[in-house]
Amino acid sequence: xxxWEPGAAxxxxxxxxxxxxxxxxxxxxxxxxxxxxxVTERTFYRHFEDKxxxxxxxxEALQRRFVDAVGAAPVSATPLEVVAxxxxxxxxxxxxERRPSSRLRGTVIAAHAGLRERELLKMAALAHALTEAxxxxxxxxxxxxxxxxxxVTVFRVAFESWIAPDEERSxxxxxxxxxxxxxxxxxxxx
Amino acid sequence: xxxWEPGAAxxxxxxxxxxxxxxxxxxxxxxxxxxxxxVTERTFYRHFEDKxxxxxxxxEALQRRFVDAVGAAPVSATPLEVVAxxxxxxxxxxxxERRPSSRLRGTVIAAHAGLRERELLKMAALAHALTEAxxxxxxxxxxxxxxxxxxVTVFRVAFESWIAPDEERSxxxxxxxxxxxxxxxxxxxx
Numbered sequence: 151x152x153x154w155e156p157g158a159a160x161x162x163x164x165x166x167x168x169x170x171x172x173x174x175x176x177x178x179x180x181x182x183x184x185x186x187x188x189v190t191e192r193t194f195y196r197h198f199e200d201k202x203x204x205x206x207x208x209x210e211a212l213q214r215r216f217v218d219a220v221g222a223a224p225v226s227a228t229p230l231e232v233v234a235x236x237x238x239x240x241x242x243x244x245x246x247e248r249r250p251s252s253r254l255r256g257t258v259i260a261a262h263a264g265l266r267e268r269e270l271l272k273m274a275a276l277a278h279a280l281t282e283a284x285x286x287x288x289x290x291x292x293x294x295x296x297x298x299x300x301x302v303t304v305f306r307v308a309f310e311s312w313i314a315p316d317e318e319r320s321x322x323x324x325x326x327x328x329x330x331x332x333x334x335x336x337x338x339x340x
Numbered sequence: 341x342x343x344w345e346p347g348a349a350x351x352x353x354x355x356x357x358x359x360x361x362x363x364x365x366x367x368x369x370x371x372x373x374x375x376x377x378x379v380t381e382r383t384f385y386r387h388f389e390d391k392x393x394x395x396x397x398x399x400e401a402l403q404r405r406f407v408d409a410v411g412a413a414p415v416s417a418t419p420l421e422v423v424a425x426x427x428x429x430x431x432x433x434x435x436x437e438r439r440p441s442s443r444l445r446g447t448v449i450a451a452h453a454g455l456r457e458r459e460l461l462k463m464a465a466l467a468h469a470l471t472e473a474x475x476x477x478x479x480x481x482x483x484x485x486x487x488x489x490x491x492v493t494v495f496r497v498a499f500e501s502w503i504a505p506d507e508e509r510s511x512x513x514x515x516x517x518x519x520x521x522x523x524x525x526x527x528x529x530x
Contacts, residue, residue: 304486
């Protein structure tokens, strides 16, 4: 079994998504996921704390990327430009080859109220982390919160579009266009 | 007891907040709240579904007000101007005489992870309702979602400031200033 380990997390994730879609999130056990992936239950728990983490585990890495990018943005950047740097920094997480599995994940989450709530709370945590990172740069409130929340809204809207059934544009293209719409929103207002 | 009924909901709310602050939300029962307010438990349940509703019951009225204001905004208004109308429409919910009890409510919610999550989810529901109301006006996505989410962020930030310990500005003044900051955020961006 050891020689299978390198790809185990990916296989477990793929099998979990298929099972969640086919029979529901609640009805699927870690044991079933492990069996479908050809590994032991122990191997499952070496990679994931529980079956929910299969769906949400990636968000810590996203948050770290965002926060690091805020720290690395040019000193001269405005708060919204800093947030744009953060958004840009993570687009490789959403490469086209990951779109099919992100769509499956979206289907699973949409079908389950508890998972939808968890997704919302994760996004709130992401906004909070971005706000703190802006504070670290010396951006005061309310500007830091407004910029961070706006950034996470742009990310969420872009992500939802990216996994929509007929969407073919890259995540990067979509996100830039949503950010442009956000900028227009205020420019057109009195 | 009947002659006390008219003010019962207000008294129940005031007693509940005091008990939640003094002994914790989890540790307080509906019976204790009723006793403190000098009414029966049955009276409590005539006004509130459960003790959580004492804290969150007002949000349905806020949401209705927002949605109605979106529908009533001038045809010529831009999406962000429509959202500004919605925000303006509800400032009487946050009159200065309500600030002390809103501060107590904030203390109770800040001390309890489950209540903080519920508050976040209520705000997400508010943004969703605003988005739908903008769709009704013919505003397409992503603009509708961006405008609605921005509006709810402005509201949240303004509300947090309003209940901050040393804040003396009116809710209306704070909210206008936060909205102005939001507009500047994008105007300064390239």
